[in-house]
Each structure stands twice: as C-alpha cells, then as structure tokens.
Amino acid sequence: MAASMMNSLTKLGILNHDKMPNMTTGTNGTAAAGLMDTLLASASQASPVLQLVLFVYRLLGLPFGLDPSILLTVAGTLWAAQYAIFQVYHYIEGIVEKHLMCSITVNDNDSIYHHLMEWLSKQPSLNNNRYLMAQTVWKSAWEEDEEDDENGVESHLFWTDGGQGDGGKYLNFSNQAARSVPRYVPALGTTGFWHKGTRFRVYRRKESFVNTSGWSAMKDQEEIKISSFGRSIAPIKLLLAEAKIQYYHDTHQKTTIYRPRQKEQRRDYSMWQQVARRPVRPMSTVVLDSEEKHNVLGDINEYLHPRTPRWYASRGIPLRRGYLFHGPPGTGKTSFSFALAGVFGIDIYVISLQDISVTEEDLATLFTRLPRRCIVLLEDIDTAGLRRDDDAEEEEEAKEKDIKAIEEKPTENGVKETATSEKPIANGTSETPKVNGTTEKKKPKKKSKKAEESESESDSSSDESDSDREKRKKKRSSKKSSSKKDSKKRSSGKKGDKLSPPESISLSGLLNAIDGVASHEGRVLIMTTNKPESLDEALVRPGRVDMQVAFSHASRQQACELFHRMYEARWKQPHQIEAPNNSILPASLVTQEVKKQEGKLILPGQTSDEKPMTPEELKEISKEFGSIIPEGVFSPAEIQGFLLKRKASPRKAITDAHGWIEATIKQKEAKSKVSTVQ
Numbered sequence: 065m066a067a068s069m070m071n072s073l074t075k076l077g078i079l080n081h082d083k084m085p086n087m088t089t090g091t092n093g094t095a096a097a098g099l100m101d102t103l104l105a106s107a108s109q110a111s112p113v114l115q116l117v118l119f120v121y122r123l124l125g126l127p128f129g130l131d132p133s134i135l136l137t138v139a140g141t142l143w144a145a146q147y148a149i150f151q152v153y154h155y156i157e158g159i160v161e162k163h164l165m166c167s168i169t170v171n172d173n174d175s176i177y178h179h180l181m182e183w184l185s186k187q188p189s190l191n192n193n194r195y196l197m198a199q200t201v202w203k204s205a206w207e208e209d210e211e212d213d214e215n216g217v218e219s220h221l222f223w224t225d226g227g228q229g230d231g232g233k234y235l236n237f238s239n240q241a242a243r244s245v246p247r248y249v250p251a252l253g254t255t256g257f258w259h260k261g262t263r264f265r266v267y268r269r270k271e272s273f274v275n276t277s278g279w280s281a282m283k284d285q286e287e288i289k290i291s292s293f294g295r296s297i298a299p300i301k302l303l304l305a306e307a308k309i310q311y312y313h314d315t316h317q318k319t320t321i322y323r324p325r326q327k328e329q330r331r332d333y334s335m336w337q338q339v340a341r342r343p344v345r346p347m348s349t350v351v352l353d354s355e356e357k358h359n360v361l362g363d364i365n366e367y368l369h370p371r372t373p374r375w376y377a378s379r380g381i382p383l384r385r386g387y388l389f390h391g392p393p394g395t396g397k398t399s400f401s402f403a404l405a406g407v408f409g410i411d412i413y414v415i416s417l418q419d420i421s422v423t424e425e426d427l428a429t430l431f432t433r434l435p436r437r438c439i440v441l442l443e444d445i446d447t448a449g450l451r452r453d454d455d456a457e458e459e460e461e462a463k464e465k466d467i468k469a470i471e472e473k474p475t476e477n478g479v480k481e482t483a484t485s486e487k488p489i490a491n492g493t494s495e496t497p498k499v500n501g502t503t504e505k506k507k508p509k510k511k512s513k514k515a516e517e518s519e520s521e522s523d524s525s526s527d528e529s530d531s532d533r534e535k536r537k538k539k540r541s542s543k544k545s546s547s548k549k550d551s552k553k554r555s556s557g558k559k560g561d562k563l564s565p566p567e568s569i570s571l572s573g574l575l576n577a578i579d580g581v582a583s584h585e586g587r588v589l590i591m592t593t594n595k596p597e598s599l600d601e602a603l604v605r606p607g608r609v610d611m612q613v614a615f616s617h618a619s620r621q622q623a624c625e626l627f628h629r630m631y632e633a634r635w636k637q638p639h640q641i642e643a644p645n646n647s648i649l650p651a652s653l654v655t656q657e658v659k660k661q662e663g664k665l666i667l668p669g670q671t672s673d674e675k676p677m678t679p680e681e682l683k684e685i686s687k688e689f690g691s692i693i694p695e696g697v698f699s700p701a702e703i704q705g706f707l708l709k710r711k712a713s714p715r716k717a718i719t720d721a722h723g724w725i726e727a728t729i730k731q732k733e734a735k736s737k738v739s740t741v742q
C-alpha cells in the first residue's frame with residue numbers, strides 16, 4: 065500500500081526523485097538525507113502514516129534545513145506531553161470522582177434502565193447535547209392517538225381519492241415513516257446535562273461478550289452511570305425517582321402485555337418482551353354476570369393484598385392463585401383477563417403453549433422470571449395439545465405389569481402367589497393389594513419421564529408373548545423417533561406444517577412450570593379454554609385452579625348491554641387512582657381527574673342521516689334490541705361484530721337485526737363459515 069502510494073505521488077510529480085536534491089552526494093544535509101532514505105525505505109513497509117510524515121519533512125523540512133532528529137524529538141515530546149496530560153487528567157478525574165462526586169450505575173437488565181433512558185430522551189437540556197444517539201421509536205396505535213390528541217389529529221392527515229377520481233376521500237399513511245420523530249438518548253461515552261440546577265454526568269457504555277450461560281452465543285450488556293458533584297447521592301436518587309414517576313405517568317392507565325422473547329434474543333434476565341401497551345379495558349365493558357365478576361375481583365383483591373403472603377406462609381400454603389375461564393369462543397375470557405389487569409394495575413404475561421420457540425425448560429424459566437405481581441395468561445390450553453399419549457401408554461403398561469407381578473409372584477417352591485407386601489409401581493404410585501385382589505392407591509409420587517421410560521421398558525415380568533412385546537416396543541420406538549423428528553422440525557421452525565405437528569409441551573412440563581419449586585409465587589394464573597372437559601384432572605385440581613368462571617353466549621340482557629355500550633355517547637375513564645399516604649408521587653399524579661369525554665361515535669368521513677338520540681331513547685332501543693336477540697345463541701363477539709358494522713346507526717342496527725339473526729342461525733345450522741348477512 066505504501067509502495068503504491070509512493071508510486072502515485074511520483075506520478076503526480078509530488079515525489080520527483082530527479083528534481084530532488086542529491087541525497088547521497090549533496091553537501092547540504094547529506095547525512096540527514098541519507099538517514100531519511102533509510103527511514104523512508106523501512107517506513108514504507110512499516111507505516112504509511114510515518115511515510116507521510118517523512119514526505120512532509122521532505123517538502124518542508126529539507127528546504128529549511130531542519131534536522132530530522134529535531135523534528136522527531138519535538139513530535140515525541142508533544143506526544144509524551146499529551147499522554148502525560150491525559151494520564152494526569154484521568155488521575156485527577158479519578159480522585160475527584162472518588163472524593164467529590166457520587167454516582168449510581170444502572171444495568172440494562174433492569175427495567176429502571178429503560179425508564180431512565182425514556183426520561184433522558186425527554187430532557188430538553190440533554191437533547192441539545194452535541195453527542196446523541198438517535199433511536200427509531202415504534203409507537204402503538206394508542207400512543208399515536210395520544211400524541212395526535214396533543215397536536216391536533218387533523219394536522220398531519222393525508223387524504224387521497226384512492227385513484228378512482230370519484231370524489232372519495234381516503235386516508236393514506238404513506239408519509240407515516242417520514243413523520244415519526246426519532247428518540248434521542250445519550251451517545252455511548254460521556255455526556256452531561258443540567259437538571260434543576262445540578263450538573264449530571266452520564267457515562268454510557270456497551271460491552272459484547274461471549275455468553276457462557278444463557279440463551280444466545282453473544283451477549284450485549286449496557287450500563288449507564290449517572291454522576292453528580294457533591295457528597296450527597298440524593299440528587300441522583302431523586303432523578304431516578306423522577307424517571308420512575310414519568311414512567312408511571314406514561315403507563316398508569318395502560319396495561320402492558322409481555323410475551324416470551326424470541327429464542328435468539330433471550331438473555332438471562334430478559335426472557336420476556338414487551339409486545340404492547342394499551343389503555344386499560346374498563347371492567348364495565350365486559351358483559352358478565354355481576355356476581356361472578358365481583359367474586360373474581362374480590363378473590364384477586366384479597367390475594368394481592370400485601371399481608372396475604374404472611375397468611376399463606378404461616379399455614380404453609382404456596383402463594384399461588386389460579387383461575388380457569390372456560391366457555392365458547394368470543395365470550396369474553398381474554399377481555400375479562402385484560403379488564404382484571406386494568407383494575408389491579410398489573411401487567412399481563414401471555415404464554416401460548418403452541419409457541420414453537422417455547423420449550424418445556426423455557427416454560428419453567430419463564431415462570432421464574434415474573435415480577436412480584438402480575439397476571440400470567442395461558443391461552444387456549446385445550447388447543448395446546450399437551451403431550452400425554454406416551455405417558456398414558458407407559459403408565460398403562462406399568463400398571464399392567466404391576467398387577468401381573470402381584471398376581472404371579474413366584475414363591476420359593478416355584479408356585480405363583482399373590483403378593484402381600486407394598487410395592488412401588490412404575491408410574492410412581494405405590495399400591496397396597498387388598499385381600500380380595502383389588503388394589504388401593506397410596507400416595508402417588510411423580511417420577512421423571514426418563515425414569516418412567518426406563519422402568520417400563522426394562523420390566524419383563526409380563527406374560528405376554530415375546531412377539532407381542534416386540535410389536536409393542538417397535539410401535540413405541542417408532543413413536544419416539546417420530547417425536548424426535550417432530551422436535552427437530554419444531555426447532556427448525558416449520559410452523560403450521562400439518563403433516564408434522566410440532567412436539568407439544570408435556571402435561572408434566574406444564575405442571576412443573578405452574579407449581580414447581582422455582583415457580584414464581586405471587587402471580588395470578590389465568591388459564592382460558594373452550595373445552596374444559598378435555599383438560600386433565602391434574603391441571604384443574606385445587607391449588608392449580610382455585611376458581612372457575614364460566615362464560616357463555618349472550619343472554620338478552622347482555623345483548624341489551626352490548627348495544628347500549630356501543631352507542632353510548634358518553635363514557636368514563638375506568639377508575640380513579642388513589643395513592644397511599646406515603647406515596648412519593650406528586651399530587652398531580654396521585655388523583656387522576658376522571659375525564660368525561662364527549663364522544664361522537666361517528667368517525668371522520670362517516671356520516672349518519674339518523675337523528676341524534678337522547679339517553680332515554682337509547683335505553684329504549686337497547687331493550688328492543690335485547691328482546692330481538694335470542695337467548696344464549698350468539699356470542700358477545702358475534703353481536704359486537706354485527707353492531708360494529710352499524711356503529712353510526714343504532715336504528716339501522718335494529719332494522720337489520722332480524723335478517724342477520726335469521727341468516728346467522730341458518731349458517732350455524734349448516735355449519736358453514738360463509739356469512740350471507742354480516
């Protein structure tokens with residue numbers, strides 16, 4: 065590279081050896097030039113930068129007759145001085161930091177890190193900093209809506225005629241990406257800012273290293289250190305408290321939803337990923353028997369009370385509460401779960417047992433990485449197809465063998481006799497045979513699946529023919545190998561492959577996760593299902609499911625309520641938030657004004673030729689709708705779907721209802737998926 069640079073320079077005429085003073089024979093600076101040539105020759109191999117320095121020397125140093133050693137000495141001295149200054153600066157900085165400053169370090173494994181970054185991005189003094197990092201922010205529909213409320217929703221809307229030229233007016237969001245403003249956070253390294261008269265220093269660093277334990281091969285770790293001058297750490301603590309308050313302010317009327325992270329993105333402490341944050345669902349919007357609603361609310365309320373853990377501990381009961389919401393699709397199981405999260409101001413952690421990236425081990429770990437109070441939503445556990453067939457077959461086999469062993473235990477004289485002693489059987493259940501030959505179950509013990517497999521396979525006391533046994537073994541091994549193949553397919557991520565369904569999580573795996581020793585205490589577990597009868601008894605036994613709630617198709621009264629809510633012109637914010645007396649929250653955040661919004665349900669661009677309705681009229685018409693809808697035939701979701709298509713016209717909904725009911729009942733009878741009237 066150096067040689068080519070020399071060639072280029074020669075070609076450009078900058079380094080013309082012919083025009084240069086004679087380096088070897090000239091009187092002026094002969095020794096220096098000789099030295100230069102030697103240096104140049106070696107430098108061209110060593111460093112192009114050094115070569116450049118020497119080239120500059122030739123241009124400037126030689127004409128003025130400067131000794132190269134002087135130049136080198138000056139350069140070396142400058143470098144040493146700069147290095148010394150740098151070292152001294154760091155030494156002094158270290159002393160100042162140690163004795164005159166306070167600092168708090170926050171790791172990105174901790175949620176406060178994200179609260180802090182969000183807060184920092186909103187500090188005007190930091191936003192004017194010269195060193196920032198820009199981050200694209202993906203906003204949810206709700207966050208955008210809030211921003212629009214502040215800025216005026218119409219200000220940025222872009223309309224087109226849809227290319228039809230018929231005077232239609234359609235929204236177009238092609239400018240959306242350009243509109244989104246990035247978030248600015250401190251760049252890696254040191255930055256500083258003023259806040260409330262205090263100068264804070266932010267030192268942000270990122271490290272990538274090989275992950276020896278955990279989920280992925282590489283691990284990134286970020287750390288942020290906030291320091292301030294003075295011997296009191298209080299200003300930094302206040303700053304962090306402020307960051308948390310702002311986070312609370314941003315999220316207090318919202319429910320945050322988490323799901324397991326994609327495998328490759330998982331790290332020890334971030335198994336969960338925030339996937340959405342949406343406004344809390346008001347409990348009043350869930351149409352359900354009010355007694356049932358209050359029973360659940362009261363039960364969870366009691367369970368989440370700070371004194372409850374002590375109560376449970378003093379009685380040796382694990383601090384867990386489980387609920388089973390069962391009923392046909394679209395009857396409000398998920399909606400009720402979200403409404404509960406809103407009432408108690410806790411987040412929801414959703415796990416789908418069909419998620420191919422969640423293995424049994426992951427499931428157990430996910431349950432250990434939950435916050436103090438939260439709702440864990442295990443959706444549609446029936447469709448999860450918990451793996452049981454192998455277990456059941458082995459259990460059955462083991463029982464069979466045990467009974468035979470009891471019946472045919474050979475005596476010393478070779479005669480088979482009925483055993484009388486207690487004997488453990490392969491599935492971990494020890495049974496005491498009764499005099500009449502029947503068995504009585506004793507305390508069942510769970511065994512690992514491996515142990516069960518080896519036991520059931522090694523047992524050869526059965527008197528079935530060898531060929532039968534062989535056949536059965538073959539069948540089982542083929543089942544296992546196909547299961548292994550499935551497992552491979554599952555890990556290769558072939559989702560939705562009907563020929564090879566992914567290996568599901570086993571029932572014992574799920575039970576271990578739910579109430580294993582490491583399982584998190586304090587969470588509220590909600591399982592939803594469309595087919596409660598298909599669930600294993602073990603899954604719904606008290607301790608795992610403490611309360612069951614049945615959801616059903618809408619009654620007339622519920623249809624009336626759904627109708628009324630759809631056309632209600634006025635609605636309330638869900639609840640007032642009251643903070644305890646010792647709350648650190650500022651008064652403005654403690655009691656949230658109950659906002660009443662005058663809401664017109666007619667959307668922009670949508671017109672209704674119906675006359676506005678008084679509240680009394682709406683009540684009447686709602687009752688009328690309730691009386692038209694047949695009892696227990698349609699799910700609330702179906703009714704909601706019908707009304708949504710007529711959201712600006714309650715009277716039209718009444719008129720259309722008869723036709724829709726008739727057509728939908730016919731469709732249901734024909735078990736057709738095609739709607740003729742929507």
Ligand SMILES: Nc1ncnc2c1ncn2[C@@H]1O[C@H](COP(=O)(O)OP(=O)(O)OP(=O)(O)O)[C@@H](O)[C@H]1O
Pocket residue numbers: 349350351352391392393394395396397398399400592593594615699700701702704
């Ligand atoms: N009881 C109800 N009260 C109010 N809205 C309801 C009710 N049931 C269903 N809905 C509406 O129907 C839609 C589907 O409801 P949701 O997802 O809660 O049903 P689900 O029982 O969980 O269904 P699935 O079993 O298919 O998961 C939601 O938009 C919800 O608003």
